Amino acid sequence: MNVVAMQGLRGGTGASSVVAGLAEALSQAGEAVLCIDLDPRNLLRLHFNHAWNDTRGWARARQEGGTWHESAFVLGSQLHFLPHGLLDDTDHQGCGTRDDDLEIWQQRLAALEADAYRWVLIDVPAHALDAQRQARRAADTWLLVAQADPACHALLEAHTVRVGEYLLINRLAARSALQSDLHALWQRQHGDWLVPLSIHRDEAMFEALAHKRGVVSYRPDSLASQDIHRLAAWLLAQHEVSPS
Amino acid sequence: MSTHDLIIPHHAPVALRYDDDIQALLLKAGLTGFPYRNIAEQEQLAADLARWPLLAETTLARSEHDT
Numbered sequence: 001m002n003v004v005a006m007q008g009l010r011g012g013t014g015a016s017s018v019v020a021g022l023a024e025a026l027s028q029a030g031e032a033v034l035c036i037d038l039d040p041r042n043l044l045r046l047h048f049n050h051a052w053n054d055t056r057g058w059a060r061a062r063q064e065g066g067t068w069h070e071s072a073f074v075l076g077s078q079l080h081f082l083p084h085g086l087l088d089d090t091d092h093q094g095c096g097t098r099d100d101d102l103e104i105w106q107q108r109l110a111a112l113e114a115d116a117y118r119w120v121l122i123d124v125p126a127h128a129l130d131a132q133r134q135a136r137r138a139a140d141t142w143l144l145v146a147q148a149d150p151a152c153h154a155l156l157e158a159h160t161v162r163v164g165e166y167l168l169i170n171r172l173a174a175r176s177a178l179q180s181d182l183h184a185l186w187q188r189q190h191g192d193w194l195v196p197l198s199i200h201r202d203e204a205m206f207e208a209l210a211h212k213r214g215v216v217s218y219r220p221d222s223l224a225s226q227d228i229h230r231l232a233a234w235l236l237a238q239h240e241v242s243p244s
Numbered sequence: 245m246s247t248h249d250l251i252i253p254h255h256a257p258v259a260l261r262y263d264d265d266i267q268a269l270l271l272k273a274g275l276t277g278f279p280y281r282n283i284a285e286q287e288q289l290a291a292d293l294a295r296w297p298l299l300a301e302t303t304l305a306r307s308e309h310d311t
Contacts, residue, residue, distance in 0.1 A: 150298050157302050181292035185299060188289065189306065 001117055002239050003109060005139035006168075007124035007132065009152050009159070014170045015145035017205050018228065019123045020047030020214035025225075025232035026119050027078035028216065034072070034117040035081040038105075038135060039125035045083035048075055049212045057085020068108055080117075100130065105138035119235075136162070141238070143168045143195070148182040156186075161193050168231070169198040171205075197234060199227040 006022075008015035016039070023035040037044035042057060056071040063085075072082045101107075109120055124135045136142070142165040146152040156167070167190050173179050186194060202224035208215040216225045270278050293300040 150296075153299065153302065157306070178296065181296060181299065184289065184292060185303070188285075189303075 001109065001112070001114065001120060002141065002235075003120045003122065003139045004141045004143060004235065005122040005124050005135040006143045006145055007135075008126040009144055009146040009155050011126045013126070013145045013147050013152070014205065015126070016044045016123050017047065017209060017215065018143075018145060018168070018170055018199060018231075019044060019121050021205075021208075021216045021225065021228040022232060022235075023079055023081065023121050024214040024216035025229050026121075026235075027076065029232060029236070031078065031118045031236075032116065033079050033119045033121060034112075035079065035121045035123070036105075037082065037084040037123045038131040039123055039128070040084055040087065041125070042084045042086050044123045045081070046212055047209060047214045048073065048081050050083060054083075055086035057083035059087055060085030063087060069112075102133055103137055105134045109138055140164055141235070142166070145170050147171050148176075148179040148186065150178075150182075153182055153186075156190065166193050166195045168195045171201040172198040173201045195231070195234065197227065197230045199224055199231065202227075 004022075006015050006019050016037075019035065023033050027033045035044070035048075037057070040059065045054075045057070046052075050073065058068040058071055061071045062068055069082065071085060072080045074080055105122070120138075122135050122139060124132055142162065144159075144165060145168050146156065148169055167186070169183065169186070172183065183198070200223050202215070202222050204219040204222035205215050205224045208218035211218050215222060216228055219225055266280060266282065270276065270280060293303055
């Protein structure tokens, strides 16, 4: 089981959209995927046609005394997704100490059947340090999603790269002079951990969420969709998975 | 190229950067210690940095930190 965590370098980099598309691409390649949302804003589910008013999710289930995985949803035979679930402020206060354990997601995933999933994709919020620390313990690959813009450039200058961490450029606009220059600079300065492909800016990515789908199923022929298929192929090669 | 072609890797991943032909040639020739400098890339980078003061400042700080 390969555990891949994806986190935006800052808010608004489109990391959740990439997680959803990547889950679709891997499942289309015949890989069994579990997609987990650690973000209390609970938005990843909207890429998977989840009902707007449905408050179920792993955090909600834990709050109500249930098991963390009982709110997993099935999307075809190869893709399951687990929303965070909606908690009101009162629920947050009483979330319980068990879920504060740094090892909690490592333990939860270890408890799954070994061959249940080939990939676990975790959507990690950009600004929740506790969730990041928990995901770090569970993930073997960490994809930091950035846009080629000055804010991300400044944040990268202060960023400490960890083992198994890769930088993924999202929404790359090749016709932008600034983005083109930043891309060249990042290839030079971050070449040792930069994913050797970028996801181009594509309106289909935004339209997909408006249709409550991931971009790979919404517009398979789009540039962003093809980029995400390449990302899936790169991950498969990184983990040397033989074709199933 | 079909989606299947994109998803299923045909070759094992290689360690070299995908776009670094010169380094690949030097490696194949056994010249791993050759002090190759890509002057065109350096000139392009200098021109890029001249356009964007923030990028120039962070690159300068990085080079000062490295020395």
